[in-house]
Amino acid sequence: MDSLYRFSSIASKMQPSPIRELFKLIRQPGMISFAGGLPDPGGFPVEPFATCADVLERDGREVLQYGASEGYGPLREALIDIMRDRIDREILPEELIVTSGSQQAVDLVARVLLDPGDIVVVEAPTYPGTLHSLRNVGARFAAIPCDADGMQVELLPELVAGCESATGKRPKLIYSVPDFSNPSGACLSLERRRRLIEIASELQIPVFEDDPYGRLRFRGEAIPTLKHLADDQDLVIYASSFSKVLAPGVRVAWTVAAPRLIQSMVMMRQGEDLCTSTVTQALVAEYCRRGFLENHLRHIIATYAAKCRLMEEALSRHLSLDQAEWHAPDGGFFFWMRFLAADGSAVFDHAVKDKVAFVPGKAFFPAEDEQVGAVQDGNRFGRLCFTFADAGQIEQGCARLAQALNSAAVTNDRE
Numbered sequence: 001m002d003s004l005y006r007f008s009s010i011a012s013k014m015q016p017s018p019i020r021e022l023f024k025l026i027r028q029p030g031m032i033s034f035a036g037g038l039p040d041p042g043g044f045p046v047e048p049f050a051t052c053a054d055v056l057e058r059d060g061r062e063v064l065q066y067g068a069s070e071g072y073g074p075l076r077e078a079l080i081d082i083m084r085d086r087i088d089r090e091i092l093p094e095e096l097i098v099t100s101g102s103q104q105a106v107d108l109v110a111r112v113l114l115d116p117g118d119i120v121v122v123e124a125p126t127y128p129g130t131l132h133s134l135r136n137v138g139a140r141f142a143a144i145p146c147d148a149d150g151m152q153v154e155l156l157p158e159l160v161a162g163c164e165s166a167t168g169k170r171p172k173l174i175y176s177v178p179d180f181s182n183p184s185g186a187c188l189s190l191e192r193r194r195r196l197i198e199i200a201s202e203l204q205i206p207v208f209e210d211d212p213y214g215r216l217r218f219r220g221e222a223i224p225t226l227k228h229l230a231d232d233q234d235l236v237i238y239a240s241s242f243s244k245v246l247a248p249g250v251r252v253a254w255t256v257a258a259p260r261l262i263q264s265m266v267m268m269r270q271g272e273d274l275c276t277s278t279v280t281q282a283l284v285a286e287y288c289r290r291g292f293l294e295n296h297l298r299h300i301i302a303t304y305a306a307k308c309r310l311m312e313e314a315l316s317r318h319l320s321l322d323q324a325e326w327h328a329p330d331g332g333f334f335f336w337m338r339f340l341a342a343d344g345s346a347v348f349d350h351a352v353k354d355k356v357a358f359v360p361g362k363a364f365f366p367a368e369d370e371q372v373g374a375v376q377d378g379n380r381f382g383r384l385c386f387t388f389a390d391a392g393q394i395e396q397g398c399a400r401l402a403q404a405l406n407s408a409a410v411t412n413d414r415e
């Protein structure tokens, strides 16, 4: 039967998403999960959102119809308001497209800009969903190391020169999550943002700024987005999403970029999903129009600040300094942990036995054979999400993690 399908060369090499595979392993009774990057379901604004469904009675004949590929008018208006705060200027309608999740934005940008073999600069560590979309178009990766202030931008010119001498190709795109990175929780410092814009502009490489977490800051001063800092509006492709600030189930996100790129994304998606569901766009638009989003943001920011503090305290109480290093983020969803006495995958195996789960660091790096230049790996790391678990689970999960770290260190010493 297999021979009936002659899969494309890219499809034959495809691997399942490591995080989604992990979910199968950790779906056990009693498991405490810090693994998925999931919002707190207790915080979903079920009732206010449900009241917005009366938009169907008002505008049902329009919103049950196919919609424009660029997005539903009232939602586009709400997004123009949201973007005014993020980039401090009025965007033009032709700079905006609504997508079905920002995952689709990454996919569309990859498909309109990249040919097989093209190179993308990615942060090490980075969001695996982006690696997946880029892999789907046959991209290779130049991985740039990160620290507590995000991407080590000063290494960029050398990295790009290295790609050019090794492959004869200049990277075509730089992908970054500057605010509360998934997975590291780090924010790119203002100084590095400015330098990144300068270098990208000198090298003429566009930057994809993926910003699903930027509005979820509970400590410290907001840092301007790359899109805000860039004078050349073609340089930065900005994407954000309602997934983390409202609910991932709505599958509504947006991209702001040069009109020429937006047009290409529109044409590409016309061979893909035609448009984002008009019904959910209308619900989200109505939710924003009634002012619910701003209230909801205040509420979840307070909840996430409290959960982050609980995890910070529980980790400090249960883990010893020779087991792991981490530092608490100022927003977003994640703690990024460096294990001092064992690899992330070994710690993970013990953790699952002790009924606590996290994502081993390897998932956030391209495979060795996909990287151009010095290979980066995440073997010693792990990502812990603090937003999904409740207070009791955070406390107990950190205690279990300490136990798993001990067992992993003992096993490591024996080997």
Ligand SMILES: Cc1ncc(COP(=O)(O)O)c(C=O)c1O
Pocket: 037, 100, 101, 102, 103, 104, 127, 129, 177, 182, 210, 212, 240, 241, 242, 243, 248, 252, 253
């Ligand atoms: C950095 C980053 N980009 C994109 C996405 C995808 O989000 P969406 O639900 O909008 O497709 C995620 C989801 O976890 C993410 O963390």
